[in-house]
Amino acid sequence: MDTRSALHLLLIQDGSATGERHLETLRHEFPNADVHVEGCLDDAMVHLGTHPVDMVLADQSTPGSNSALVLRAMRTTHPGTPLMVITDGGDGGPALWVLVEDSRGLERPAGSHRPVGVAVLRALQLRRVESEAERYLGLARGLLDASPDPTCAVDAESTIVAVNQAWRDFTAANGGTDTECGVGVSYLGACDGAAGDITDPDHLEATLMAQGLRHVLAGSLDHFRHDYACHSPSESRWFTGQFSPAAINGGRGAVISHHDITLAHTMEQSLAHQSLHDALTDLPNRDLMVDRVGQAISHSDRNGHRVAVTQIDLHHYHRVNDLVGYRGGDSVLVQVVERLQARLRTGDTLSSFTHNTFMVLWGELDPDGPETAVGLTGILLDCLDLPFAVGGIQVPVSGSAGVSVHTPGQTVDDLLRSADAALLDAKSRGPGQVVLFTEQLQGATMFRRSLETDLVVALSEPVQLVLHYQPVVELASGTVVAVEALVRWHHPQLGLLGPDRFVPFAEESGLIHQLGDWVLGQALRDAPRLVQDGRELDIAVNVSAIQMDDRVAASVHRALESSGVRPQRLVVELTESAIVEDVDATAATLRDLSRLGVKIAIDDFGTGYSSLLYLRRYPVDILKIDREFVSGIGTSADDEAICRSITGLAAGMEATTVGEGVETMDHYAFLRSLGCTHGQGFLWSPAVPIERFEAALTACDQVPVPAAGAPVARPRHALDTAVTALIARMHLERAPLHTVAAALNRTVGRHPTGVAWTAGAVARELPADEAPRGTQGLQRAPLALICTDLEPVRRLLRVDLEVAGFEVEETRDGHDAMSRLIESDAPAVDVIVVDSALASDDARWVIAAIRGHARLDDVPVLLVRSAAGGEPTGDLDDTAFDAVVTRPVEAAALVAAVQALARGGRTRHA
Numbered sequence: 001m002d003t004r005s006a007l008h009l010l011l012i013q014d015g016s017a018t019g020e021r022h023l024e025t026l027r028h029e030f031p032n033a034d035v036h037v038e039g040c041l042d043d044a045m046v047h048l049g050t051h052p053v054d055m056v057l058a059d060q061s062t063p064g065s066n067s068a069l070v071l072r073a074m075r076t077t078h079p080g081t082p083l084m085v086i087t088d089g090g091d092g093g094p095a096l097w098v099l100v101e102d103s104r105g106l107e108r109p110a111g112s113h114r115p116v117g118v119a120v121l122r123a124l125q126l127r128r129v130e131s132e133a134e135r136y137l138g139l140a141r142g143l144l145d146a147s148p149d150p151t152c153a154v155d156a157e158s159t160i161v162a163v164n165q166a167w168r169d170f171t172a173a174n175g176g177t178d179t180e181c182g183v184g185v186s187y188l189g190a191c192d193g194a195a196g197d198i199t200d201p202d203h204l205e206a207t208l209m210a211q212g213l214r215h216v217l218a219g220s221l222d223h224f225r226h227d228y229a230c231h232s233p234s235e236s237r238w239f240t241g242q243f244s245p246a247a248i249n250g251g252r253g254a255v256i257s258h259h260d261i262t263l264a265h266t267m268e269q270s271l272a273h274q275s276l277h278d279a280l281t282d283l284p285n286r287d288l289m290v291d292r293v294g295q296a297i298s299h300s301d302r303n304g305h306r307v308a309v310t311q312i313d314l315h316h317y318h319r320v321n322d323l324v325g326y327r328g329g330d331s332v333l334v335q336v337v338e339r340l341q342a343r344l345r346t347g348d349t350l351s352s353f354t355h356n357t358f359m360v361l362w363g364e365l366d367p368d369g370p371e372t373a374v375g376l377t378g379i380l381l382d383c384l385d386l387p388f389a390v391g392g393i394q395v396p397v398s399g400s401a402g403v404s405v406h407t408p409g410q411t412v413d414d415l416l417r418s419a420d421a422a423l424l425d426a427k428s429r430g431p432g433q434v435v436l437f438t439e440q441l442q443g444a445t446m447f448r449r450s451l452e453t454d455l456v457v458a459l460s461e462p463v464q465l466v467l468h469y470q471p472v473v474e475l476a477s478g479t480v481v482a483v484e485a486l487v488r489w490h491h492p493q494l495g496l497l498g499p500d501r502f503v504p505f506a507e508e509s510g511l512i513h514q515l516g517d518w519v520l521g522q523a524l525r526d527a528p529r530l531v532q533d534g535r536e537l538d539i540a541v542n543v544s545a546i547q548m549d550d551r552v553a554a555s556v557h558r559a560l561e562s563s564g565v566r567p568q569r570l571v572v573e574l575t576e577s578a579i580v581e582d583v584d585a586t587a588a589t590l591r592d593l594s595r596l597g598v599k600i601a602i603d604d605f606g607t608g609y610s611s612l613l614y615l616r617r618y619p620v621d622i623l624k625i626d627r628e629f630v631s632g633i634g635t636s637a638d639d640e641a642i643c644r645s646i647t648g649l650a651a652g653m654e655a656t657t658v659g660e661g662v663e664t665m666d667h668y669a670f671l672r673s674l675g676c677t678h679g680q681g682f683l684w685s686p687a688v689p690i691e692r693f694e695a696a697l698t699a700c701d702q703v704p705v706p707a708a709g710a711p712v713a714r715p716r717h718a719l720d721t722a723v724t725a726l727i728a729r730m731h732l733e734r735a736p737l738h739t740v741a742a743a744l745n746r747t748v749g750r751h752p753t754g755v756a757w758t759a760g761a762v763a764r765e766l767p768a769d770e771a772p773r774g775t776q777g778l779q780r781a782p783l784a785l786i787c788t789d790l791e792p793v794r795r796l797l798r799v800d801l802e803v804a805g806f807e808v809e810e811t812r813d814g815h816d817a818m819s820r821l822i823e824s825d826a827p828a829v830d831v832i833v834v835d836s837a838l839a840s841d842d843a844r845w846v847i848a849a850i851r852g853h854a855r856l857d858d859v860p861v862l863l864v865r866s867a868a869g870g871e872p873t874g875d876l877d878d879t880a881f882d883a884v885v886t887r888p889v890e891a892a893a894l895v896a897a898v899q900a901l902a903r904g905g906r907t908r909h910a
Contacts (some may be wrong), residue, residue: 011068012044013059020060021574021662022086038769041073048078055082065849127664141617149257156217156251158188159634172257174232188213205229206846208242213353216243216254225259268730278352280330283339289359291359292410296363301408306365308405309415311423312340312380317356323789328390330731336397339383345376359419363768369434370405377434379402387791394791396812398431405436419440453490455502464490467522468687471700472540472658472680475672479706480697482538482571484680485523485528486687487515499542516547518553524563524570525597526690532697537857539865540571540601548574549585553592560596567597581831587617594619601658605646623650625676626662633670647674669706692708723748782902783807788835789819793864793889795834798893801898812839821856825900829859830902834867834881860901864889883904 006443007030014020036051038044044056056078058070074083078342144151144164145282150171153162160183163713172179181190190624196814205228212224224243239258246255276288283294293309300307314336321329333356340350340358349361360380364373381401387394402422406415418437421444426435435441458464465487472482478904489497506512523539530537543552560567572593590600601622609902625646632639650657659671662681670680684703685696723744784806788794798808812818822831832850836843845864861881883897 008054009033009035010044010047010051010053010056010063011035011037011041011059012041012056013037013061014039016061018061019059022057026057029108029114029709041070045073046075048081052813055084057084057086060085060087099133103509106579138800146837147257150258151255152187153246153248153253154187154213154217155248155253158186158213158254159187159219160187161248161253177666188547208244213243213254213256213487214243216245217252219245219252225267226319237262261628268335268364281334281352283337283358284349284351286353286359289349289353290416292349292351293415294360296361297406297410297412297415300363300406304367306367306370306405307415308362308365308370308403308404309419310360310373310377310380310401311353311419312358312360312377312401313401313423313427314356315427320395320397324390324393327901328393328395331390332388332395332397335388336384338897340380343380343383346802348376359416365869369717370403373403373405373660374434375437377403381434384579386724389791394794399432400426400428401434401435402430403436421448443728448505451502452511454506455489455509455511455515456504458489458491459511459518462522464492464493464516464521465515465518466490466689467526467546468689469526469693469696470680470687471685471696472538472678473684473700475659475676475679476669476705478701478703480532480537480684481538481678482691483575484540484687485519485526485542485673487519488753503544509683510546512544512546513551516543517559520556521563524559524565527563527565527569529693530692536566536569536716537570538569538599539565540573542603545575547587550589552589553596555597556593556598560598568599570598571601572598573601573603573624578655582881583617590618590620604660622656622658622858623653624660626659627681630659630661630667630671630681631663634664643671643676644674645674665704665706668703672708674708740742782898783809784831784833784898784902785809785811785820785829786818786833786835787811787814787843788833788864789813790835790839793835793837793887796889797864797894800889800894804895804899806898814843814849817846818849820852821859830897831860831862851880858906860906862897862901877886 009022009026009030009083011026013022021846023035023037029326036047036053038047040062041058048056056070056074059163059731070082070085074081129418140162141162142152144162145166147164148166150169151164151169152167155161160840163182168178168182179185188210191206191213193564195323205226208226209228210224212221215221216224221243222245225240227238227240229236230239241260242257244255244258246313277283278283278285293307296307299305302634315327316380320332324332337350337352337358340360344360345362345365349363351359351361353359359442360377362373362376381399384397384399385397385804387496389395400423402416402419402425403424404418410418421441422435422437425441425444426433426787452656466489468488469485470484471477471480472484474481487499489502491497496499503512503515506515519539523541527536527539528733548553556570556572560570600619600623601624602618603624604619604626605623623646625643629639629642633643637639646656656677657674657675658678659667660680662668662671662679662683668679668683684700688696727744782805784801785795786797786801786808788797789812794810796809801808809820811820815835817832821832834843834847838846843863846860850859850861860883863881863884864887865884865889882901885893
């Protein structure tokens, strides 16, 4: 029984037979009533004090409880509670129930009898039920109005029976009325009306919601939810409609709410967009591009067109970041994207694969040939020819591209791998190259994959890997003091492979970390055997650029601890390319290694990019002179000058030097005469396995130590007439000397001395009447070399000097300028014009390098700088340059200064 809606009655009777009959009659007439019995008036009054009731019934036959007494007591203490008196009818049942209306006394309605009293009580019960219903309705209305979401209730016929305030507000705000959307309206009818026009964008949404409500009302769904758009001309909004069953008007109805999810939907869309687009350029990322390539392939299979992809890699992009910082580098990337997108056709897609690698999807190509994709890619690369401007600095950017055209049966992965293989080949050929994937490249790719798989096996079974050790000799004494560990691979089918055959694959596949850990661990395990006459030898181990991360120092530390080898015996060798990838991170890693006690060596020094700019930031102990420079000793003044410069630089840094590739006593003698401290090469021993190391040490002891003295002379060698003719012809065509050297290396091979041709070697072989301009007093226009990375300045200087009759050559940075200046045996440049605004302290460095070079010290330098000063050359010795012009440069002042220096040479000397 629901006690909240039942009648609560208090019966005053003394328990006599008559009273019990009265009680039985009440319970029969009102089975759901809560009837409480008290035996006397006093007890009834006490009960009323704590238990309110709907009506008091007093048995007239109860002693002390006649109607007058009860009425008086009730009006005094509970005046609002109705009173009814039960009298005996004489036949054993209650004859008359008389309602006491108020304090005036008893009223006996005409013809009063028991049914009248029953009717009164039933009317009272009905009012009680209605009161409860109103209370529940008020509570339900309060709950509905408390919801901020527009909410309504519908009955089994989908008629709206109640709405909340938010529903009414929403209806009014959107131009609706109660007659259209309020109580009494059919919800399904409204949905069906909106879904009537299939061209209406809301058609599907209204149909789905109507379908969901029908299922809920029918009981086939316990709950239905649907997200939908509800846009207006002024804003876009999204809602979720929720339909839940509810008992309404005796049937299965539903409560429907519409929750605004615009903010969540917008955030979800934003996150979804971010997950599929590059944060900097907003281009599709790799995941989205792979999906679009798959769609394009499916579409092309249906319509007969071809699909192609191009991968574009920006060469050495870290240099851009070094030049203009990371923000400047990001600005350049955005400009690159803008240029690339401007060259695309409608329907083509540009995506960002990595930070400096892009992919283009070419759709609907001519099915007859792939040349279209190659041509389109060439157009894209052409847009990189002009430099990019960042904060007044002109930044050059170059790139290479690999193209792959889809063929039937190829998967998306196959197509992308083919483009990647073509890109690798293009990068190996140099900037600006476009390579189309072909059958030949496919064979090379398959071989590389096979080799990578075999390397995984080799690393799991290290018996295939072996270390060879090459002695490093102290030049002054001829004593072996160190060894370099070089990995070899006993491939089951290909035989013994050097590191150049498999280390690049290890770097590309990520296996280099595992390979590097094995090399380091094995070298330290061999340490007890790497001794001579009881002396422990230092052990040099190579670390690639890929390994230069925050893990390398921890790996070295673990290997040293597990082997027990003193850290001072270990030398970590890195190439220049490894130390300029990320200058700050590299400096931190090298400092971590140095704190362990190990030595740091820079391998192949002089072959990298901008090494002098960063060298001062690194804790470097050893500089290794690249074998290319050592091989030119005795034949190339340029190579000898570079060896001299590196040796002097190392001495100034209090570092030692190691000449690599020492093969002759002339090499030995020359390096020792320069002050180079160490050497390694075939003169003493090739790299040998540990089992032959003692024999190698014995061979080293047999090499005599040359006396310290003058460098060796450079003999001339007889040349083949075809070689002489080629040199003469290309020189008459005004080909640069380094271009002639490259042609000789490609067509006739090495110089008679056994080394590669260089620009200096070409210059020495020219007859006197065909020598490079400026070396034999030929009549010619004076030559000015401009060094600035600002395109507007470079163009302005060139125009002014060419109008005045000068020949002009341009370089973009200090290293470019130095490479140009030492190309030939005699300086062909009459005046060097250096812009003090060169980035990264380059101006000061190049002027100091010019003055430190024996063949360039007499070449005058004109400095272009700001009249306000404050540029990186401010503390440069005034004797390092010979004249100054200030920005903005006036043509007359520039020409006059250059002409004076060209005629008179240097004006200041230290």
